[in-house]
Amino acid sequence: MLVQILNGLVYGGLLYIVSVGLVLIFGLRRIVNFAHGSLFMLGAYVGFSVAAMGGFWGALLAAAIVLALVGALLDIAILQPLQREDPIVTVLVTFGLLLILEDFAQFVWGKDFLKSPVPTMFSGSVLIFGESFPVYRLVVIAVAALVALGLSVWLRLSKIGLYVRASSADPLTTAMQGVNTDRVSVIVVALGAALAGISGTISAPLLALSPSMGSYILIESFIVVVVGGLGSFAGAFIAAIVIGQVHNLGLVYVPWAATMIPFLLMVGVLIWRPTGIAGSHV
Amino acid sequence: MAESHAIEGSKLTRQFGGFFALKGVDLAVKRGEIRGLIGPNGAGKSTLIDVLSGRAEHRSGTVRMFGTDISAMTAQQRRHAGLARSFQRTNIFPDLTVIDQLDIASRAAEMPNIDEIMAELNLTALAFRRAANISYGDQRRLDLALALIGRPKILLLDEPAAGLSIGESLELAHILKDLAARWGVTVLLVEHDMEVVFSICDRITVLHLGAILAEGTPDQIRGVPEVVTAYLGSSV
Numbered sequence: 001m002l003v004q005i006l007n008g009l010v011y012g013g014l015l016y017i018v019s020v021g022l023v024l025i026f027g028l029r030r031i032v033n034f035a036h037g038s039l040f041m042l043g044a045y046v047g048f049s050v051a052a053m054g055g056f057w058g059a060l061l062a063a064a065i066v067l068a069l070v071g072a073l074l075d076i077a078i079l080q081p082l083q084r085e086d087p088i089v090t091v092l093v094t095f096g097l098l099l100i101l102e103d104f105a106q107f108v109w110g111k112d113f114l115k116s117p118v119p120t121m122f123s124g125s126v127l128i129f130g131e132s133f134p135v136y137r138l139v140v141i142a143v144a145a146l147v148a149l150g151l152s153v154w155l156r157l158s159k160i161g162l163y164v165r166a167s168s169a170d171p172l173t174t175a176m177q178g179v180n181t182d183r184v185s186v187i188v189v190a191l192g193a194a195l196a197g198i199s200g201t202i203s204a205p206l207l208a209l210s211p212s213m214g215s216y217i218l219i220e221s222f223i224v225v226v227v228g229g230l231g232s233f234a235g236a237f238i239a240a241i242v243i244g245q246v247h248n249l250g251l252v253y254v255p256w257a258a259t260m261i262p263f264l265l266m267v268g269v270l271i272w273r274p275t276g277i278a279g280s281h282v
Numbered sequence: 283m284a285e286s287h288a289i290e291g292s293k294l295t296r297q298f299g300g301f302f303a304l305k306g307v308d309l310a311v312k313r314g315e316i317r318g319l320i321g322p323n324g325a326g327k328s329t330l331i332d333v334l335s336g337r338a339e340h341r342s343g344t345v346r347m348f349g350t351d352i353s354a355m356t357a358q359q360r361r362h363a364g365l366a367r368s369f370q371r372t373n374i375f376p377d378l379t380v381i382d383q384l385d386i387a388s389r390a391a392e393m394p395n396i397d398e399i400m401a402e403l404n405l406t407a408l409a410f411r412r413a414a415n416i417s418y419g420d421q422r423r424l425d426l427a428l429a430l431i432g433r434p435k436i437l438l439l440d441e442p443a444a445g446l447s448i449g450e451s452l453e454l455a456h457i458l459k460d461l462a463a464r465w466g467v468t469v470l471l472v473e474h475d476m477e478v479v480f481s482i483c484d485r486i487t488v489l490h491l492g493a494i495l496a497e498g499t500p501d502q503i504r505g506v507p508e509v510v511t512a513y514l515g516s517s518v
Contacts, residue, residue, distance in 0.1 A: 162378070166386050169375045176337060176357045176367065177428065178389040 012244020013144025021192030027168030037218025038101035043200025056119035071193025116204035235278025286349030288468035318483035364435035376414035391432020
């Protein structure tokens with residue numbers, strides 16, 4: 001049971017890092033970024049390619065930097081020019097981008113599944129209350145916890161964090177207070193994409209890499225964002241941990257219903273609290 | 283050469299589908315003037331404030347600030363140029379503290395005067411309280427404080443006294459008139475509380491169905507039969 005709970009934390013941690021990027025982008029732009037799953041996928045492939053030469057930390061850094069640049073480009077070239085359009089236009093464009101990036105990954109890395117090895121420094125297992133658990137999975141939990149802590153401190157204590165929180169509540173009014181929300185948006189989308197890239201890289205040794213790997217986690221990330229409360233960072237954290245547990249325990253105890261459970265949870269939460277766990281709180 | 287007005291809208295038109303919220307409105311407010319903008323619900327008052335502040339785009343017409351055409355400026359650029367506004371609704375950033383909100387508004391200010399504004403509006407003791415946890419009257423004063431940060435040249439206020447008691451409304455009106463006089467701020471005030479409007483405004487513009495029905499001093503407006511019939515009744 002302990003191992004299953006820890007595995008749930010691993011998956012919940014990965015989901016959190018991906019979905020918090022979606023939350024950041026939704027909060028500021030009020031759009032659902034369908035390309036976010038493909039940013040996760042690109043992060044996994046970039047990490048896979050760099051890890052062979054630069055090791056795990058080099059891969060993590062490279063994925064974060066490359067995806068941050070992709071995110072900044074996405075905001076400047078697509079999201080900002082479309083900000084006055086109907087949100088459905090942006091949704092369709094980002095969905096199209098998801099397909100393009102999947103084809104791009106297929107072109108560069110091929111269709112076959114790739115497997116990234118566990119970094120040597122984190123190989124092996126440790127005993128936790130008499131149960132063996134892989135060190136690398138503990139590292140994933142630690143990275144997710146660090147991301148959550150770092151993001152929370154950044155949002156609470158930095159000027160940009162203050163503008164992000166204000167923009168998440170009301171972007172137009174924040175702009176009218178004199179804040180350059182376009183500049184904040186570039187930072188936020190780049191950060192969200194970098195987090196997706198980090199998540200992709202650290203998940204590479206746990207998952208098989210394929211061009212379509214982003215689609216599955218995207219759907220569960222959407223569930224996290226909706227259950228947590230659209231635009232809520234704390235809500236996304238709680239929802240990711242809960243869904244990680246539900247997902248994992250479901251796979252073990254009710255495998256025939258495992259894929260349904262997150263959706264049923266979402267329906268239940270929306271009936272109980274239509275605005276999600278955290279409501280409108282940022 | 284004639285002195286330019288602080289804020290001037292010419293032939294402003296704003297359309298929602300087939301409905302014209304503004305039908306070629308001309309409005310010119312002199313420097314240092316407190317101008318009241320009144321009219322029944324749906325008259326186009328908030329729409330006019332939205333268009334002047336850059337929150338909403340207009341279909342035709344121009345907006346000038348001290349003689350300069352600012353029609354193409356974004357709301358943010360207008361704020362930096364010294365045009366500030368408040369909003370009908372309060373508690374826009376419920377999770378942020380009072381001082382954090384004033385800090386954000388001070389981004390547009392050359393001289394951030396957070397302490398001064400908090401003292402003027404009795405918000406100092408509430409500095410570190412979340413906006414969601416302060417009273418409605420305090421939220422109203424916070425809304426005004428956000429607009430006043432940096433001593434703007436022009437202030438557009440959208441129902442700042444809405445929901446306040448008679449005493450609170452008159453206190454707010456007194457603070458507003460005092461600050462406008464001391465700082466030389468030009469004010470365009472949308473308000474339904476006629477006691478507030480008639481007690482502090484130099485001139486009043488009456489808007490009805492997206493067009494100007496009348497304009498003049500408070501005494502002149504009291505004497506316009508159409509305004510009294512359509513809007514004021516016997517309240518003033």
